[in-house]
Amino acid sequence: MTTATSLEDRAARADAEDPLAPLAGRFLLPEGVIYLDGNSLGPLPAAVPPALADAVGRQWGTDLINSWNDNGWWQAPLRIGDTIGRLVGAAPGQTVAGDSTSVQLFTALGAATALRPGRPLLVTDPGHFPTDRYLADAVARRHDGMEVCRVPPADLEPFLAGHGSRVAAVSYSPVDFRTGELYDMAALTEATHRAGALAVWDLCHAAGAMPLRLDALEVDLAVGCGYKFLNGGPGAPAWLYAARRHHDALDTPLTGWNGHAHPFAMHRDYTPAPGIARARIGTPPILSLLALEAALTVFEDVDLSELRAKSLSLTDFFLTCADELLTPLGITPVTPRDPARRAGHVALRHPHAHGLTRALADRGVVIDMRAPDLLRFGVNALYTTHTELLTAARHLRAVVRESAYDPAPPRSGPVT
């Protein structure tokens, strides 16, 4: 009883003192739901419906084709790229929004290997999100003699000591998408550079969740999605960052006409546009892009360091809840305790992760799972409260104690 009271008190106090609490008002969160899956699909920002209604009714419906100029559609990938750039520590003119993360990865990895000719190795993380691994393989098989090496981040330094001079690029995510572990981007980037290789980062699970310093770390290329911590909506366009120093030599595999230096002159041959515009490909999905742009207004006047501090407070508190309420029932946290090694979600291990996830959903707690046995609790400091996390932990405790779940083996489902 004492413990229970004290967790509730702690949650209530932390929420009452939270200077970022009003930011939750920027979202249209559904009633009666504790949404802890923003690391998969961010919730709907209040700014999106009116922005999209305007994009459809006025821009498309009334202004029609003129909107490419008059409503800034043509510049949208670069304008929205710059807005994302501000969230990831990139000065303007180095980030472009559009296409899917998979397509952007193909561009980034293709461009990276082209920038390091004669180096036949492409390093990726065996624990990397599948599409990162598949696209690394796709890029390698288009280059004679290129080989993908799957090296966990913890083993990168020794690997580079032996093979560094043959490595073209290292493609990592700073966040393990299953466990929520955060790797040291600075150290890994520096090790990569010491070997003369390029650092390519997938920031799907990091952008919008914590401060990032792409320019300061001299990252070479980076990609990320728009639909997790950026809250841009389902399948929101992804983005690509390429450091300015690489622009003149940036050789992208998908030379669509939007990346041409003079797209409307309809020249016979492809001449890449100067700057990051050369990473544009085809005509982008404007409605989805403008929804993403509206979603990004959530971050206006938000200090990402404050956001990160609150995120760490939330995940720390949830780990405490887990220790007191869940570990005794056999539900084990796998996310690191060290704040420097913890990203934006907490993963708990239980053999019946699938059944527990569904039982929680029935109680209004939305999380997701990763096969076979990880429950993922995504916190987003823009709207998550400590009290919600405690409630989620209590529901999970009750479900397990009462065996109120289906222990059927986990099955896969269409959720990222």
Next chain:
Amino acid sequence: MTTATSLEDRAARADAEDPLAPLAGRFLLPEGVIYLDGNSLGPLPAAVPPALADAVGRQWGTDLINSWNDNGWWQAPLRIGDTIGRLVGAAPGQTVAGDSTSVQLFTALGAATALRPGRPLLVTDPGHFPTDRYLADAVARRHDGMEVCRVPPADLEPFLAGHGSRVAAVSYSPVDFRTGELYDMAALTEATHRAGALAVWDLCHAAGAMPLRLDALEVDLAVGCGYKFLNGGPGAPAWLYAARRHHDALDTPLTGWNGHAHPFAMHRDYTPAPGIARARIGTPPILSLLALEAALTVFEDVDLSELRAKSLSLTDFFLTCADELLTPLGITPVTPRDPARRAGHVALRHPHAHGLTRALADRGVVIDMRAPDLLRFGVNALYTTHTELLTAARHLRAVVRESAYDPAPPRSGPVT
């Protein structure tokens, strides 16, 4: 006077007798505008705003992550692909929607060349839309020894007689995007097949404008955009068709995780899904996809042969208007008179095409131009009337006679 009266009478009669006239009510066309640029950006279908409001407010806002299953987001690319398939003569299970036309072209041309190993030539049209040419070059430079040959459709047969056994694929559009000339898809596909090569068609300017018979012609691969005659909105997702007989061997260059046989099992290696699903790449822009899906409902119960017949009546009538009202002023039609060789827009030549286009816009007639000297009048039988075309011709005549336009040299602008 006689001529004028008779053109007006003809237009009025044709419109009064038009069985498809009610279809215009399926669009939210702006007041006071004659919109003849649907071959660049289709206007807003009335079904789109409520569908998108539901996608945003209920599906994303309330159902959140569950929408991937519960609201059919995961299946959307295949479901919408099949809907498009019905418009292009493709049986279900061969068409997928998503990504841009440029990305789909890269996939189609990459897959086509992989299906014909040992054949080093890729044929494209020197008059093809730029992105088609650029992507053909992009695919060729990733294959050692592959060469792009730019052969006009009229010269294909003699070219194949000399080089056919070395041709992997022929990549054409049935419509010249500048002149509106329609090529003989059946004959060109047959000639390609006689050479043992694959036929890859870009149907951006044809899908939704006329009946197409991909299955019946045994076309191998095809792509198209969603935003011209399909009216799916700015940058609406494109689509890819691959004939079923090629599925098992279809080797796509962009092996994103959505195309995996078991995407949520997160396997170590890429195993392509069976069927057309293997052509999926990354997570698609759902809001833009669902807008496209709503737009496609416009075609429900529409007979594409009737639509084509009306389209030909419209373009024929506009050519007559041009003959009587514009040719005497030095504005020359370049679109073929032969209906079998005329697609969905009419192009007129005048050295001041740019200034005339702007002057027409000031009078509420929206067309576009292609540098240096072509005015494009796009007709869409779903909503265009004969009277509108006569009015447009009269405005153009007045603008030229009164020299009420800026004769500055054409400049390029962001419109496709």
